[in-house]
Structure formats: structure tokens, C-alpha cells
Amino acid sequence: MAKISWLPIPRGSHFSLSNIPFGIITTASSQSPRPAIAIGNQVLDLAVFSSNDGFSALPSIHPYISVFSQPTLNAFAALGRPVHRSVRDYLQDIFMDDTKHPQILKSNTMLQQIALFPLKDVQTHLPMQIGDYTDFYAGLNHAYNVGVMFRGAANALQPNYMHLPVGYHGRASSVVISGTPIRRPWGQILDPKVPIFTQSKKLDFELELGAFVCSANKMGEPIPINEAESFLFGFVLVNDWSSRDVQAWEYVPLGPFNSKNFGTTISAWIVLTDALEPFLGKGLENKTEIQAYLEEARDENVYDINLEVDLTTKSGTTTITRTSSLNLLWSFPQMLAHHSITGCPMQVGDLLASGTISGTEPGTQGSLLEQSQNGKEALKLQGGDERKFLEDGDMVTIRGVCGVDEDALVGFGECIGRIEPSIKL
């Protein structure tokens, strides 16, 4: 049964009472970035809420109340999973029709007036200060599809692929909030045998899921696989924009660099790990025997998030991808255990991305590289447009949502970016 709120929450909202995602906002009345939660079509400003005794009935948070006036969620995240859980539970109660504490907000119209804002009127900002950003490659179907394209079916997957979560360090400074325009990059590409300098002609998106780290391990000390989930604050949608022509020329032998570092977009609202817990399922099967440091006690370790990608061109909007985040070979705890097995120090605010999530059928693939077969076949779009790769002005919108009860969805909202023409050089 869906929880019932005194606040009107539209059916189908990503931000039901079952969710309570955290973000950073500014408003017309205050340009200071500060924490908030999204609920229905509203946001609750946690800086205003906390400084007006909103947390008076949750004494355990009082020593840490300053986390709600910080410009990022790092300090809140660093308090750890049990604290996130108690704050989320408390805020759920505050918005319940049968709340134990009606005086705090339900019957406190003065506080409602200063602490609740329409979602459409707030500006969202990067929710965390990101120390390091790592992009994995755990989407088996994507890795396979791309491998077939470049090496044939027999050698599609590299020998290491089933043994370890392949990943690479990304560019943290290039991570931007949903809505930020993405400029088409310049770069070197092969045309066809000699390198030329040009605007990228194969600009692509990648549909990914991201996780923020909320605890640090000591340098030199790996995070054990069965403790790794407690290091995960929450999740966002990720669009790992990719320049395929730049990537093809640059990536041997040290991996993608310029093809990825011009921008990576994340959705604004961090869905807490606890909110996703009910949606755990089995990821893709791995028949390979894996090393003990990667073996999780539990069987269901990957989230079942319904993912969609819309491509908007001048001619209209087409949903070009529908898939599930179950299409991962490795879980986030496995990624974290592998990342730190060397003793690599993970820090509060680090972002891990899953790698491109694709299904196996047409219309389930999380990149244009796969959908257009590297530019061989054009996608037919609403209104008559066709696309092999992204053109200037195109907008990519990723959505993700868990659940079937329209009154109890746990969703991410949208992760949006529009392509701007290259800068004149």
C-alpha cells in the first residue's frame, strides 16, 4: 500500500513518499546552495526546515544539524547510512497524513510557506563535491554489442571481462548537473588514414547509473565486498557523453581520455540506497568462477530500475531506449570492492558510474553507437528526422523509475542535456 501524504502528490510522481531523494537547490529568494528533498511537485528546503526546528523531534541529528546548511551533501553523506536512514524515515513521517508530529509541518502553515517551493521554481546544483569519478563497464550487453561491432562475435568480450569489473578513472571536474548545455568537442580523428582536427562527428550519449560514496576507507585497506553497500550514499542517472571518433583514435593503449572529458551529466536528486533496497534483483548471469573478494553473500544485488532515453530533435521527441538496470554483470558493491582491492582510498563524494546499460533487443540499447551500428543505419525518429549520431540542438533525456504502484514510485526525475554547436576556434 502506498503511504498517504497530507501534501498532494500527483499519481505517477517519481518523488512519492516512498522515495525522499536529496539534492542541492537555490531559489529566487536565496542564491545560497543548500540541501533539499523532492516530494511530489514540491521541494522541502532543509536549511529553512532545520533552522525553524523542523528536526526538533529527531534529537539524534541535533549534533550534526549544520549539515543542512552546507552547499553540498558531502557532510550529510559522511554521517553514514544509519543517519541517512533515520533522517529519511523522519521526513517520511513528517509528510504522512497520520504523522506523529503534525505540529512540525502538517499544521504549521507558516513553515510550509517558507520551506516548501514548487519543484519547477527551484534551480538544482551538483549535489556532491566530487573528488574522483570512476566509470565502469559493467553493462555486459553494451560491451558485447560494441565488441561484436569492432572485433566480431568470437572475440567480442576481452579475456578479463567476466573476471573483474573493468573500469577507468574519469574526469571529475567535467561532471555537470542535468540541464547544463554540452558543447560539441573539437578533437583529432582519423579521416580515414591520417589524423585531422575537427569538430567531433560522432557525438553520442551513454545511459548509465551512478553511485555516490559516503564513507572513506583507509589508504592501503580494501573495502570487503560484504561491507561495500554501507559505503554507498545513493544513486543518480548518468549520461556519459562520448565522442566516438575521438575515442577510436586516442584510446590505445591508455583508454578513453578526450573522448569523455568534455562533460558527463547527472540527474539532480540522489535516491538514497535505502529507498532502492526494495527493488533489488538479479543482474546478468556470470558463469565464470569469480575471485572471493568479488563474491557477494546475497544473490540479488542489482537494482531493477526502468530506464528510458528520449531523443528530442527539431522534428519531435522519440523514446529510443527502454531497458532495465538489471542489465549489469557487476553490482556497485562489487565495483567498490574491486576499486579498493589495491588499497585505493575511496572518499566521501566519489562518483562511480556503471557503464552503459543496454538490453539485447533493438530499442533497448543505451547508446547511438549500438543503435546506429556505428553510423551504418540511421534511426527513424518522430516527425521524420533521422539520426546516426547527435546533431547540434539535439536533446537527450534519461528517465529512471522503480516500481509499478503509481502512488509509490521511487524515481530519479530526469537527466537532460542539449548539444550546443562547437566553439569557433
Next chain:
Amino acid sequence: MAKISWLPIPRGSHFSLSNIPFGIITTASSQSPRPAIAIGNQVLDLAVFSSNDGFSALPSIHPYISVFSQPTLNAFAALGRPVHRSVRDYLQDIFMDDTKHPQILKSNTMLQQIALFPLKDVQTHLPMQIGDYTDFYAGLNHAYNVGVMFRGAANALQPNYMHLPVGYHGRASSVVISGTPIRRPWGQILDPKVPIFTQSKKLDFELELGAFVCSANKMGEPIPINEAESFLFGFVLVNDWSSRDVQAWEYVPLGPFNSKNFGTTISAWIVLTDALEPFLGKGLENKTEIQAYLEEARDENVYDINLEVDLTTKSGTTTITRTSSLNLLWSFPQMLAHHSITGCPMQVGDLLASGTISGTEPGTQGSLLEQSQNGKEALKLQGGDERKFLEDGDMVTIRGVCGVDEDALVGFGECIGRIEPSIKL
């Protein structure tokens, strides 16, 4: 002619009056990290110096004087090259025997007593908060030597190598200050056909030069090649510790990851770009025609730093590498222009490393991978030890110094790390 100081500076000191490198220190009397310069066998505590009117004769710095009480040099770096220059010039004058301002420090024994500490008594800390760390691969001889080893002489260099500064994003959180112990990492390696989980058996060092960024470009706007030098605050020595067996198994197709993220050591004192200016020379010749965005107006764009690596084992200390940082195909301005050509936002505090610097002769190579031919030939060391790769307890010391006048050296001091045994798992 060497500049003469009223402070006794030993002949052969890396920290002559011609240098004035900046770092972050704590002392027994104060555990607050704060800026300092190294001079001879002493350091000048800039927090104490500035709060006792040490900068009274440099009015232009007064609006920014708080940068000298910060726990990192980021705020000072962000003031820009002209300010670094004026502060360095001023501090040089303060220590000159014929200083224009003797009352500030030369004849102010009270301030000398509270602001000067013996170098051996201070603890150094990471000088910058590092946002992103990028490791390039600009050491042509290293790339060639390694390529010959794995692919033969005909295919030693990848097709892109002479066309662009190959690089990859590294792990910023793993960068540590000289002296920090480095734990031998665990990881997956091929043995010989199936992956096993083990302590790395091929632990190596990499001799590199690093640069810190002091200005930010706007996202989407490349840094023009001939402005790039003004984005470089200064330089440090870098040891990019590498696990060769982990690297060999993991690195296809997305590049090195766990093989590098367990630790990267930098030297403590940042030698300002201005201090290195007199030591510019020609790097390695590139006969390939390069794209205009990489073409520098000047011909001499690489520093001539004499580099040495000592390997200390139980049996003694052996200098195993002697080379020059002229052994680079690409300059740091070229790396920065390439890094940002996509619009990648560079930020104050970013660290760029050169890639391994090797000469062409035996005894000039900047890694054990090259010196032992990937473990085929053991190096003979002082006192009878032999090494193919690093063993537990081994210590690697990198030194770098410019110039021949023993009274006017511009040096980096040392970049040191000792290998600790793997953690028990």
C-alpha cells in the same frame, strides 16, 4: 653569478636563492598546515612571516594576505603567475645580503626566531588540494622501450603516439606526499593463463615530472597553446608506482586502473614555473607534422632537469637511473592544450604528470620494467642484492635538480617511498 644571502645556504643545496619553492608544513609547535618556502637548510613559515608584517614592503599582496594562512597552496596558486612572480622576487630580495628591506627579516632576529625552522624539523604535507590528476605518456623513449618489449621494434609506438600527447585520467585521492609508505597491492593477475588473486609480484616505480595548474578555463573553452604556460603554477617530482602484473591483465580496453590507483608519490616543494624558466631546452624531436592546436611558438619548451633514482635495499643504496627531463616528446603546455581541446574544464590544483622519463642508454631508464626487461634480467645492486622488481622494504628516492653552479641550483629535493608488505586479507 649566484645571488648571495645573509642566511647561510650550503653549497649544493637544491633550495638556493635562485629557487624559492613553496610547500605546506607543520611543526612540533603548530600542527596547523600552512604555507612555507624552503631556503638552504631552512624553511620560512609564511603564516608567521605574513602575520608579523613580513610582507609590509609588498603592498600589492595585502588584499590577498590570507592565502598564507591556508592549509594548501590552492588560494595562492589561484592568484596567478604575475603574483607568484612578485612574491618570489620579494622573498628572494628579503634573503639577499644586500636586501632593500633589511628591517623585515635580516636584522629582525625576533622574526627569524619564530618564522625560520630547520628543514629537518618540519613535516611536509600535500601542497595542493588536487581536484583531478592526469598522467600523460610523453616520455618517448619509455613508450618505445615498453613497446619493443611487448610488440617488437616495428610496432613499438602506437599510430597516435607522435600525433597527440597520449594520457589517461588517474586517481587523485591516491596522490601522497614524499615519505608516505606504499603498501604492496593485492590484485588479479594472469598466472600464466588463468587469473589468480595475489599480492602483486611486479611492483615498479615510474620516474615522472608533475605540474600543478593555477588557472581555470571555462568549460567548453580550450586553453590556447601559447597561453597554456600561464596556467602552470609549478612543478614537482612524481613517482607513479605501478603494478605491472595487474596492469597487463586489466588494461585492455580501458587503460590502467588498479595497477596505478594504490599510490602516487610527489615531492614536497613546488618549484615555481618562473624558477625553471632559465632551464628550458629542446625536448625530443618530432618529425611528424602536428596539428596547429599543439604547435608552440617557441622552440625550447621542455625543462632540462637532471634526474636520478636511488634504489635502497637491505644491502645498500644504488643510483639506478640518471637521465634528463629533456627526454619528453611533448611539453606541459602541449599536454594542457590537448587536455582542454575538448573544452574539458581544468581547475586550480589539478596535477598533470609527464609519463615515465627514460633515456636511450642502459642506466637512463625510469622504470624497472625497462631496466629488468620485464623481469628477464636482474639489476645488480650495491652490496650484492639483485632486483627485477621492488621487494618489501625497498626504498625508491627520486631527485631532480637544474643548473651547474653549486651556489645557484634550482632543485626539487627528494621524492621518497618505501614498500610495505601487503596487508593480510
